[in-house]
Amino acid sequence: xxxxxxxxxxxxxxxxxxxxxxVVHGVDLVVPQGRKVALVGESGSGKSVTARSVLQLDxxxxxxxxxxxxxxxxVGAAPKIVRGIRGSGAGLVFxxxxxxxNPVMRIGWQIMQPLVIRGVSxxxxxxxxxxxxxRLGVVNAAARFDDYPHQFSGGMRxxxxxxxxxxxxxxxxxxxxxxxALDVQVQxxxxxxxxxxADERGMGVLxxxxxxxxxxxxxxxxxxxxxGEVVESAPVDELFAxxxxxxxxxxxxxxxxxxSDPSVRLTSVADYVDTFETVDDEPAAPAAENGAAx
Amino acid sequence: xxxxAVTEVxxxxxxxxxxxxxxxSFTLERGSALGLVGESGSGKSTTARLVAGxxxxxxxxxxxxxxxxxxAPRATLQAARRELQFVFQDPFSSxxxxxxxxxxxGEGLLVHGIERDAAKRRDRVVETLESVGLDSSHLDRxxxxxxxxxxxxIAIARAIAVRPRVLICDEPVxSLDVSVQxxxxxxxxxxxxxxxxxxxxxxxxxxxxxxLCDRVAVMxxxxxxxxxxxxxxxxHPQDAYTRALLDAVPVPDPARERARRSALAASRSVTAxxxxx
Numbered sequence: 001x002x003x004x005x006x007x008x009x010x011x012x013x014x015x016x017x018x019x020x021x022x023v024v025h026g027v028d029l030v031v032p033q034g035r036k037v038a039l040v041g042e043s044g045s046g047k048s049v050t051a052r053s054v055l056q057l058d059x060x061x062x063x064x065x066x067x068x069x070x071x072x073x074x075v076g077a078a079p080k081i082v083r084g085i086r087g088s089g090a091g092l093v094f095x096x097x098x099x100x101x102n103p104v105m106r107i108g109w110q111i112m113q114p115l116v117i118r119g120v121s122x123x124x125x126x127x128x129x130x131x132x133x134x135r136l137g138v139v140n141a142a143a144r145f146d147d148y149p150h151q152f153s154g155g156m157r158x159x160x161x162x163x164x165x166x167x168x169x170x171x172x173x174x175x176x177x178x179x180x181a182l183d184v185q186v187q188x189x190x191x192x193x194x195x196x197x198a199d200e201r202g203m204g205v206l207x208x209x210x211x212x213x214x215x216x217x218x219x220x221x222x223x224x225x226x227x228g229e230v231v232e233s234a235p236v237d238e239l240f241a242x243x244x245x246x247x248x249x250x251x252x253x254x255x256x257x258x259x260s261d262p263s264v265r266l267t268s269v270a271d272y273v274d275t276f277e278t279v280d281d282e283p284a285a286p287a288a289e290n291g292a293a294x
Numbered sequence: 295x296x297x298x299a300v301t302e303v304x305x306x307x308x309x310x311x312x313x314x315x316x317x318x319s320f321t322l323e324r325g326s327a328l329g330l331v332g333e334s335g336s337g338k339s340t341t342a343r344l345v346a347g348x349x350x351x352x353x354x355x356x357x358x359x360x361x362x363x364x365x366a367p368r369a370t371l372q373a374a375r376r377e378l379q380f381v382f383q384d385p386f387s388s389x390x391x392x393x394x395x396x397x398x399x400g401e402g403l404l405v406h407g408i409e410r411d412a413a414k415r416r417d418r419v420v421e422t423l424e425s426v427g428l429d430s431s432h433l434d435r436x437x438x439x440x441x442x443x444x445x446x447x448i449a450i451a452r453a454i455a456v457r458p459r460v461l462i463c464d465e466p467v468x469s470l471d472v473s474v475q476x477x478x479x480x481x482x483x484x485x486x487x488x489x490x491x492x493x494x495x496x497x498x499x500x501x502x503x504x505x506l507c508d509r510v511a512v513m514x515x516x517x518x519x520x521x522x523x524x525x526x527x528x529x530h531p532q533d534a535y536t537r538a539l540l541d542a543v544p545v546p547d548p549a550r551e552r553a554r555r556s557a558l559a560a561s562r563s564v565t566a567x568x569x570x571x
Contacts (some may be wrong), residue, residue: 042471266505
């Protein structure tokens with residue numbers, strides 16, 4: 001299995017008040033060709049920053065280390081090369097389909113863009129866009145192609161966002177909390193769809209999430225991040241069967257499950273990481289919550 | 295007598311064909327917790343707002359401890375609002391950004407004339423903050439300096455400061471990280487026990503509701519399609535919609551999820567051959 005995405009020693013910092021603040025401290029991560037990797041952590045863990053640095057979406061971020069996509073080094077690469085991989089090298093699905101679509105542009109126009117800017121004719125781009133939207137389960141795709149985002153529900157909007165991300169046939173799909181804004185049922189549909197489309201096209205997927213529950217049915221490998229560092233990475237079965245790091249155990253214990261005894265208290269990450277064992281009391285220090293704001 | 299009895303409450307918004315809430319009835323006993331579950335648009339939040347008196351029903355009755363609230367005079371409603379407190383979904387928009395924590399949590403005590411003395415009110419605010427895992431060092435800070443989980447604690451403190459008997463929570467954890475969600479769920483469970491609070495808990499996630507509630511009502515299209523004890527609804531769901539909601543809850547177990555996916559694929563290839571080639 002060759003590596004599609006290979007991140008090593010990644011450091012990302014942003015301008016601070018006096019000096020730059022480093023938020024990702026040397027992350028290593030590999031997405032093999034056609035595999036699905038979940039990058040898991042709480043808000044503020046650096047998981048989104050890591051994912052976004054692949055496409056270098058934040059102009060004020062300083063990126064050091066190495067990011068190789070399909071063998072090509074992206075750290076320090078010319079802007080033209082980075083622009084070129086956006087869409088066709090790696091596509092990105094954002095969390096909130098309400099804000100990631102342009103509200104004043106028809107959805108069809110937005111779906112066609114990645115093709116049109118690569119020189120595909122409008123006619124062909126339109127045909128491929130409609131076919132893709134249809135594959136993604138949008139009923140009556142041809143008629144809805146010229147609708148505006150507000151005419152779609154949340155789940156349907158997220159399908160439009162997915163269409164934009166994959167229409168230029170990227171080898172890697174980065175999905176940043178793609179279902180967090182959705183209802184449980186719609187979440188299940190969208191995840192299943194991502195799973196199918198990735199398998200059909202042999203796409204590698206990097207799924208960013210705070211919810212280990214959705215990882216179990218989706219990912220082949222799991223990477224757990226905390227405070228800008230990778231604390232554990234393992235194949236999915238291994239991670240759920242025998243989580244090694246206390247933080248991972250804390251994340252797993254925080255999930256309300258349908259198959260557990262509801263009278264057993266949920267754990268939180270603070271229970272595990274501060275004491276390395278379960279404690280009954282609510283942690284007094286809200287350390288685990290710092291930066292939990294979204 | 296039930297603490298809260300909601301009977302055939304109906305609400306249709308102007309310009310809509312179907313009622314948002316259609317003849318909904320349930321009761322809530324003292325110190326118990328009822329989960330109201332459904333997707334977006336099922337009418338669960340509207341039901342919560344009708345019960346809290348934030349909007350007026352077209353028909354039906356809401357009786358709190360023997361007192362009818364629908365069409366009641368202002369003074370009765372004001373008194374009822376002390377007993378029925380509300381925690382909203384999004385702690386980023388539910389807390390006034392220009393009020394300090396002391397004002398946010400103390401406002402109810404002032405409005406309801408419970409504690410007019412500033413020093414005593416402050417003591418009571420601190421006591422309330424401590425019961426939700428915050429402390430007096432947070433009194434003079436503004437909401438912006440808190441994380442999502444901490445903000446939801448402030449919102450809960452604001453609600454329980456006036457010692458209500460019913461706490462209505464509208465998706466209080468759906469905008470939080472899973473690990474922070476666990477802390478807030480634990481907190482709500484603790485407060486329910488300590489303060490003998492009845493909870494009306496609105497959520498779209500059945501796993502969350504199962505953890506906190508002893509009774510569950512499932513809403514779809516403005517109606518309650520199934521209501522019963524936790525064991526009844528989760529172990530023996532009667533309604534197809536309830537089963538669909540249960541099936542959609544992800545299970546944090548890779549082997550079971552794989553089995554579920556392959557069962558799904560198999561059932562699909564039987565019903566629609568060739569669609570998924």
